[in-house]
Amino acid sequence: MEKQIPRPTLERFPKYYQVASSFLNKYNELYISSVYLSECLSMDDSQVRRDMMYLDIGGKPRVGYNAGELRNTLAHYLGYFNLNEALLVGTGHLGKAIAAYKGFEDYGLRIIGLFDVSEEEIGKKIGKVTVQPLSKMKSFVPKHNIRIGIITTPESSAQSVVDMMIAAGIKAVWNFAPLRLLVPEDIFVQDENLAESFSFISHFMKQFEKKKTNKVIIKKIQ
Amino acid sequence: MEKQIPRPTLERFPKYYQVASSFLNKYNELYISSVYLSECLSMDDSQVRRDMMYLDIGGKPRVGYNAGELRNTLAHYLGYFNLNEALLVGTGHLGKAIAAYKGFEDYGLRIIGLFDVSEEEIGKKIGKVTVQPLSKMKSFVPKHNIRIGIITTPESSAQSVVDMMIAAGIKAVWNFAPLRLLVPEDIFVQDENLAESFSFISHFMKQFEKKKTNKVIIKKIQ
Structure with a gap:
């Protein structure tokens, strides 16, 4: 039986799906690790493993998940096979x-x-x-x-x-x-809130402007 | 000094911002609790409290966060005040x-x-x-x-x-x-991947179709 999947986990599934898909296109390897997934998505690998527990898919310790199986299982859960x-x-x-x-x-x-x-x-x-x-x-x-x-x-x-x-x-x-x-x-x-996505850019710009200011201050001090 | 905010936390900030904004519009109350925030966003309240630790904002035990301060702090972090x-x-x-x-x-x-x-x-x-x-x-x-x-x-x-x-x-x-x-x-x-957002709908439809099938089976058994 499928477990009820929490919304934040579900929100990460399409991202895992994209990483697994491009991994299969790029590499000639069978297994994809939780560490690789976590690095591609800048998140904790323990979170990746917790999310994977909602899928009926077994990982191999120190090897990872079968990448093709992972992609297909995600597609199934996300309903991509349904038209x-x-x-x-x-x-x-x-x-x-x-x-x-x-x-x-x-x-x-x-x-x-x-x-x-x-x-x-x-x-x-x-x-x-x-x-x-x-x-x-x-x-x-x-x-x-x-x-x-x-x-x-x-x-x-x-x-x-x-x-x-x-x-x-x-x-x-x-x-x-x-x-x-x-x-x-x-x-x-x-x-669908497009303005919400813009938040990431405006946050980046804030950091960017701050770094620039810091550099100017450092230059002035020197 | 501002801490480096993990991407998944940052992704939730606009959602907290929206909940805090509509809370302020709807209720004549000063404080918003982590439980209220978590229920509006169907997530764990412990996760909410962990996310809030990245903001320089103090919560009151068993009362919550000052809703106006929370909204403004989030807007600041998200760069909404910058043009x-x-x-x-x-x-x-x-x-x-x-x-x-x-x-x-x-x-x-x-x-x-x-x-x-x-x-x-x-x-x-x-x-x-x-x-x-x-x-x-x-x-x-x-x-x-x-x-x-x-x-x-x-x-x-x-x-x-x-x-x-x-x-x-x-x-x-x-x-x-x-x-x-x-x-x-x-x-x-x-x-910006619009198709990714569609995943939630296709997942819902998958659940919806399954429930319908189950109902039919139950009816047949009765």
Whole structure:
């Protein structure tokens, strides 16, 4: 039986998956060690081993994990082998960028429905999919048995869009609008906050500016 | 003196920041507890307390942290009080979406330069900024003392763009192109992998489908 995986562990799985994948592409070696994984991701190797305990995968002491098995097990846990069909509402710039992004299919995501309210957008083709009026979503979801909805609308319409999605049968929402959506407990929402990622850069810049200042001070003292 | 903060801790800081902010907006209370923080983020409260030890902020036993002080200290560590000017290369759909995104200034990011190679894009205005030919980047960086570059080009041109950025004086790169860039050691790269975030949804869907199957089996047995 699969154990309930804590969220922070789950958040690290895609990173382990990427390290294992590029390890398999780069090296002609069978085993990948927890130390190698930890160094690639600048984390504690004991944390890596704790995370691995959630996978049904046995490591060999002082050798490591079978890299191919590790990658496949992670892909299995992350659902990359399942194909997930989704729809997207809001075909502005961000919606178009996401609808046209080619990398998603490797991760099991295929966007098969596009919806917008703007007359200008309706009828446009993005890749192979034509933008439909939002009013068509209600019948589209059960017809294609879709469970995943992507929201790339402006903040002001995101809540009404998610309400419509849930009424139509959507169970998981990937939300790019910068607000916290109100949803029933059984609905899963993944918020995408781009500004949050920027934090790492602004933290780096703070350190960078400080180092520069320190150097100037040291120079002045000398 | 500030301690070196481990990356996973730093990754949690923006989340603590958001919880503390919404706590301050919602409640008329002075103190926020590590248990409250841990419950909002479904993590261990001992982990929260360990992370807090990297901040110069004292918690009161059995009461918690001063919520306002916590929020401000986190904002300080994350560099939200610094204004960071940046440039962006690649004004396709994703580039336009990011250039037009209004939420970044709250996090200290302002995009003041836009560059592309396409004749169609050059001269267009996104917000208040006009798209310039990429050849102008080299002089733009020192003139405006910019240290941050955002890459939203296709994968095929991202490496040559980052090389140009570094030659011009860029120190931190926010990379949206789906490849690992080769850069000198002193350059900071933040890779943005949208497909990685999708992992959480596909994991949820896997659990969801399994539950459904179990229910069907239970029904059949009854």
